[in-house]
Amino acid sequence: MNINDYLEKWGRALFESSLAAKSGPERASEEPEELAEIRLAVLDKVREKSYRAGGRKVFPYDLLRIELRGVEQGRQAIFAGRFFRKYLEQEVRNALRAAGCRFPDDLRLDVKAAAGLPQPGEPWLVVEPAAQERASGSARAVGRLVVREGSANVPEVRLDKARTNIGRVVDVYREEGLFRRNDLAFAEDTEINRSVSREHAHIQFDRTTGEYRLYNDRWYPRPNAGECGTWIVRDGMSQEVHRTARGTKLEPGDEIHFGQAVVGFEVE
Numbered sequence: 001m002n003i004n005d006y007l008e009k010w011g012r013a014l015f016e017s018s019l020a021a022k023s024g025p026e027r028a029s030e031e032p033e034e035l036a037e038i039r040l041a042v043l044d045k046v047r048e049k050s051y052r053a054g055g056r057k058v059f060p061y062d063l064l065r066i067e068l069r070g071v072e073q074g075r076q077a078i079f080a081g082r083f084f085r086k087y088l089e090q091e092v093r094n095a096l097r098a099a100g101c102r103f104p105d106d107l108r109l110d111v112k113a114a115a116g117l118p119q120p121g122e123p124w125l126v127v128e129p130a131a132q133e134r135a136s137g138s139a140r141a142v143g144r145l146v147v148r149e150g151s152a153n154v155p156e157v158r159l160d161k162a163r164t165n166i167g168r169v170v171d172v173y174r175e176e177g178l179f180r181r182n183d184l185a186f187a188e189d190t191e192i193n194r195s196v197s198r199e200h201a202h203i204q205f206d207r208t209t210g211e212y213r214l215y216n217d218r219w220y221p222r223p224n225a226g227e228c229g230t231w232i233v234r235d236g237m238s239q240e241v242h243r244t245a246r247g248t249k250l251e252p253g254d255e256i257h258f259g260q261a262v263v264g265f266e267v268e
Contacts, residue, residue, distance in 0.1 A: 038125065042066060042088055043095050045127035050101055051163070051180055059096055060162040060204065061129035062104035069124050071113040079113035104162075130161065141267045143212045143250070145203075150196070150261030151188040158268075159212060162205055166258055167217075168198045186261050195228045195259025204247065212265070213247035214256065228259035 042064075050059045066088065068079050078084060089109045096103045143159040145166075157164060167182035179199075186193040199217045206213060216230045230241040232248060233255040241248045250256075254265040 038068070039088065039091050041125050042092065042127055045125075046092055046095065047099075048178070049127075049129050050096075050099075051165075057099060057101040059101050059103040059107075059129075062107050062162065062207075063130045064092065064107070064109045065126075065128045065130055066109060066111045067126040068111070068113045069122060069126070071115055073115040076113045076115055080111060085109055085111045143203075143205075143252075143265060143267050145184060145256070145263045146266060147184075148255070148262045148264055150186045150192045150258075151190055152261075153185045153187060157184045159203060159205065164203045165199075165217075166196075166202060166263075167200045168193065168196045172198050184263070186258070192260040196261050197228060197259070200258050201230050201241070203250070212250040214241055214250055215247040216241045216243040218243065229257075231257040233257065 046059065046064070049061065050057050052058070071079055088111065089107075092109065093103070093107065144156055145159065145164075146156045147154075153170060161183075164184070165180060165182040166184045167180075168185065169187050170182055170185040171178055172180040172182065182199075186196040197218050201217050202215050204213050204215065205211075214230070214232070218228075218230070231238050232241060232250070234251060234253070238257075239248075250265045252265065252267045256263050256265055
């Protein structure tokens with residue numbers, strides 16, 4: 001059975017029930033090998049982009065952009081079609097639920113299929129999480145962090161993702177492997193940077209309220225905690241950001257201290 005026949009056969013299941021319920025020999029014998037390979041590769045990417053926060057896994061993105069490269073021209077319509085997109089969308093949702101991972105209710109996929117062979121060194125599959133663009137009367141004002149004290153991997157970070165991580169290094173590993181990736185990392189070995197924790201904080205955009213909220217991610221004890229905490233200076237007054245499930249709302253002009261490193265919060 002080819003991919004087109006498979007999607008047509010299970011079309012009702014794609015829209016009305018869980019395909020994940022069809023497992024074991026039935027699914028193994030019916031699902032085309034190529035489709036299974038794509039599905040498993042997408043799910044691997046989704047797991048890589050999940051984080052642990054508040055004691056459970058979180059997948060904060062509400063949009064997954066998927067690009068298949070090297071697709072035969074005659075099959076582009078199949079891979080870019082509605083059935084294939086809904087198939088992958090449901091598979092991602094089922095996998096996240098099975099893993100006990102929180103994710104946005106309106107999570108959706110955008111699938112593109114490119115004909116022709118990939119360039120040397122290019123992957124055949126690209127999966128990138130993002131935030132959906134919301135229709136409104138005016139364009140959404142996007143926040144950004146500008147580094148003022150400390151040596152970071154970039155001088156500023158645009159907060160156009162659902163979640164932005166801040167810490168000491170770019171990739172944070174634990175015993176089980178890669179645990180988290182920091183968008184703003186103070187990796188250079190300096191006195192200021194040494195006051196930043198590996199998993200120091202993150203900023204989340206609340207689509208309902210339109211707020212940016214700052215969360216303290218430091219979960220382990222450390223000497224001289226007062227020198228490596230998380231603080232906001234606003235209108236000349238400072239307030240500590242404690243480790244809570246609510247976080248702290250950011251305001252334009254806030255000066256954020258990650259230990260001795262300092263960044264400014266601005267809105268474009």
